[in-house]
Amino acid sequence: MDQSGSPLTALHDSVLGWYDANQRVLPWREPDAGAWAVMVSEFMLQQTPVNRVLPAYHRWLERWPKPVDLAVEAPGEAVRAWDRLGYPRRALRLHAAAQAIVERHGGEVPDDHAALLALPGVGTYTAAAIASFAFGQRHAVVDTNVRRVLARALTGVAQPTISPTAADLRLAVAALPADAPTAARWAVASMELGALICTARTPRCADCPIRTQCAWVEAGSPPYDGPPRRGQTYEGTDRQVRGRLLAVLRAATAPVSKPELDACWPDHPQRERALDGLVSDGLVEPLADNHYRLPA
DSSP states (O other): OOOTTSHHHHHHHHHHHHHHHHOOOOGGGSTTSOHHHHHHHHHHHTTSOHHHHHHHHHHHHHHOSSHHHHHTSOHHHHHHHHTTSSOTHHHHHHHHHHHHHHHHHTTSOOOOHHHHHTSTTOOHHHHHHHHHHHHOOOOOOOOHHHHHHHIIIIIOOSSOOSSOOHHHHHHHHHHSOSSHHHHHHHHHHHHHHHHHTSOSSSOOGGGOTTGGGOHHHHTTOOOOOSSOOOOOOOTTSHHHHHHHHHHHHHHOSSOEEHHHHHTTOSOHHHHHHHHHHHHHTTSSEEEGGGEEESOO
């Protein structure tokens, strides 16, 4: 599609110019980071803020600088190294993806979008992100930040739908610059704009490079009128209990007895439910004599 001289081209130019001047310095964006570093960052950044990811990211790549380095380790070591990032099934999926990269692609992260999508734990967003950020390809990389920027700038609504829709993807595809290098820069730049300026609760519209091009601002910044958005809670939830149980197992150098696990949370039914879930998810391995360990 020829976008020359179109409002979209003006939008791209504004966002890309802002990004060049204001982007955060992040290790996975460095020119020599490599596809594996990008892939690790994308797994870690799912539902986790950058400031929490950075220390774990550096430790991870120091220990496992290539997929093969992780693939030869037990999956439990990936869970142990995941530490307090949350949603630890991501560690198992990244470990499985590393093994698949070694088995199918000679130890190198593939640059083919379909091959990326076929890796364990790599969904539509992650495949597009790796292909775009690591290999400079033209894909719609649609996370929550991008969805919010496009919803406001192009459709004039305060917030996108709670869950991603096919319409979101169509909008993102339609907004892509035509050439691959610019599209790849647009993908990261629009994401950064959503993270730093076009935020969910307190957008900094006065500092926004597309304020005069934004349909939402032009409409008077109407408030969100969709279904209520409930914040996630953590205290007292099964997620917290799972975290406590995993913390005991991560700290142990030998299998842990059931009484040792029981001591980490007082509510027996909730603790048992959380432990059963960890076993079912493959994050904890039950052994004989009522002992448990991270998966070997």
